Amino acid sequence: MADKKIRVTLVKSIIGTKESHRATVRGLGLRRMNHTVELADTPEVRGMINKIAYLLKWSV
Known part of the structure; x- marks a missing residue:
């Protein structure tokens, strides 16, 4: 599972969100809106994505 990648894009502003x-x-x-990164598909990264899913768009 760690050899797979997830593309994550920030689509909403973090202004007004919890620290x-x-x-x-x-x-x-x-770093900014519409910034995309590729991350390893690990349980830790999935947990971070689930925490802030309302700010993101992602695909495997």
Whole structure:
């Protein structure tokens, strides 16, 4: 499962969100709106995505 990648895009602004959610966005490597990163498909990354799913768009 770790050899697969997930593309994650920040589609909503982090303005007005909880500080822990902002930290999670930064932890995923997202810097600005419409920024896309490719991450390893691990349970840790999936958990971070689930926490802030309302801010993201992703695909495997």
